Amino acid sequence: MFKKILIANRGEIACRVAATARRLGVKTVAVYSEADARAKHVQACDEAVLIGGPAPRDSYLQWQRILDAAKASGAEAVHPGYGFLSENEEFAQACAEAGLVFIGPPASAIKAMGLKAESKRLMEAAGVPLVPGYHGAEQDPALLKAEAERIGYPVLIKASAGGGGKGMRAVMKAEDFEAALASCKREAINSFGDDAVLIERYVQKPRHIEIQVFGDTQGDCVYLFERDCSVQRRHQKVLEEAPAPGMTAERRREMGEAAVAAAQAVGYVGAGTVEFIAEQDGRFYFMEMNTRLQVEHPVTEAITGQDLVEWQLRVAAGQPLPLKQDELRMSGHAIEARICAENPEAGFLPATGSLHIARWPQHVSFERGDVRLDAGVGEGDEISPYYDSMVAKLIVWGEDRAQALARLDAALRDTHIVGLQTNVAFLRRCAATKSFSEADLDTGLIERERAALFETPGLPFTITAAAVVAHTLAVEALQQTDDPWSRRDGWRLYGAAIRRFDLELAGTHHEVKLARRHQGGMQLTVEGQQLPFAVNSVGTESHELILGEGLAQKRVMVKVYAQGEKMAVFAEQGSAIVTEIDPIAHAGEGSAEAGRLTAPMPGKMVSFLAQPGDKVTKGQALAVMEAMKMEHTISAPRDGIVAELLFAVGDQVGDGAELLRLEA
Structure with missing residues (x-):
């Protein structure tokens, strides 16, 4: 067995080879590009060698650098993984000439199987079943079309040196053959430097085994x-x-x-x-x-x-x-x-x-x-x-x-x-x-x-909305203090507190309301439907949603991950990405053309960060408002000049009140 091998690849296959080699007592050398300096496969190997820039042509396809790395590290063999140089006959031959074992077939086998037409001639001689077709070297378009007619439509045109679906077209009738052939040849020469093609009968409803x-x-x-x-x-x-x-x-x-x-x-x-x-x-x-x-x-x-x-x-x-x-x-x-x-x-x-x-x-x-x-x-x-x-x-x-x-x-x-x-x-x-x-x-x-x-509907919006509400409540619970005046649970001496959540899913805006009832419990209003709601949370990610009551009650386990305003919700029924919009942070964005900034909910003005006559730019902080025990900064929706402040610091403002005016 080898003492040390070099892995001429990256990603999961390099990690896999390193794990197996370690189990066999074989040391491994990783090669990596500048983009992969901290990659998992680099950490999985005993040694690592930088071989070039991020693009494969500047690193993983530079086989001379890989050979130099193998020699310098004392590796006895090279494992090519898959992709990159794994089916490159020149690389396999160069390894042999450098005294390195190429962990794969001999270069002659790679060459023989590398050209589709040549490999099929070999298979025919070996008695391996072939799809009826033309695999010859003659590439005259008239001959190829005649062969297609002999085989019978539909036919498949395939680049002889190709792979990955490049240079491949299914032709269903004779009048489409010439255009498809020209397209395949263009694609083949651009992808493989060889525009030779073969023609085969197009198998209907084929399996790939x-x-x-x-x-x-x-x-x-x-x-x-x-x-x-x-x-x-x-x-x-x-x-x-x-x-x-x-x-x-x-x-x-x-x-x-x-x-x-x-x-x-x-x-x-x-x-x-x-x-x-x-x-x-x-x-x-x-x-x-x-x-x-x-x-x-x-x-x-x-x-x-x-x-x-x-x-x-x-x-x-x-x-x-x-x-x-x-x-x-x-x-x-x-x-x-x-x-x-x-x-x-x-x-x-x-x-x-x-x-x-x-x-x-x-x-x-x-x-x-x-x-x-x-x-x-x-x-x-x-x-x-x-x-x-x-x-x-x-x-x-x-x-x-x-x-x-x-x-x-x-x-x-x-x-x-x-x-x-x-x-x-x-x-x-x-x-x-x-x-x-x-x-x-x-x-x-x-x-x-x-x-x-x-076209199948994804995660029901009711579950998505309830999951976002549950996540928000769990985050707020972790931030809770003993100060009763800093509580954010919406407690009221009488009546119900109603809280609004503005959600955007697949470009559509939804308004969701959460009510805390005086007698206890919560209620969600989603798309006009009112549902009794309860939640059991473990941290801020795992939540058991309890929707409805009696025989109609549903219990749903969800995971919620927040990334800024976006939340990813995962459940048995599917997943969804939803944006929870902070209406105060985005205040004024919807009325940018009119230059108006309005309060989306009741609150108190904490400060103005610009005065009448000041020039401001889009995104510049203009005011700070307190609502729901939190301060929010309101930014300019566009460039302009502050024309007038409509409230003073300390004033209470109502939902929809205009806070200041901007002029062009």
């Missing part, structure tokens, strides 16, 4: 069963599971043997994934081979009980495969959800920002267990624009698929991320769709389930 293979330097190769990765957006995976639902033992053996034949055809060593496109009747065709460890490898680990990173290290060190094919077993069912910083409602556009809150399910394991988390970031970290949008991978295991689904829903429910947009709520809806829950799987699932995924 992949086989995990492993080869050693002694020539042995095994398959560790299959994964179903059909749930995708923009040709990128969202949910992955193992084993594939509905897979028979006979079909599993056929696909596994085909995958092993594909790997052996190129002299494969290490971890790899052979990807197949499968029809609903079970027929399957070779699609491509990923010559690295896959992002979704934890579901295979969960059902086999094997550590695939440990297998990688042992095989790279020259040891034989830990198990033979007939010794491999699988148990239960596992599902992985990729948690990404993105906005599903905006076409899954990536998001950036700070993980202000990052709370994971209780009892989560960071390596093994029924609920596992693979994460390269933590609370307080930044998700930058330089790297992949994936925040973490949540993996669950169950005795069967039903139990795994239940654990996934509970784990996603208890995953609370605040500070930037993520797809957590979308993942939960996706796993709950009729198609996924009933294993009616194909790559068009997300589009087919659009109504359930994008």
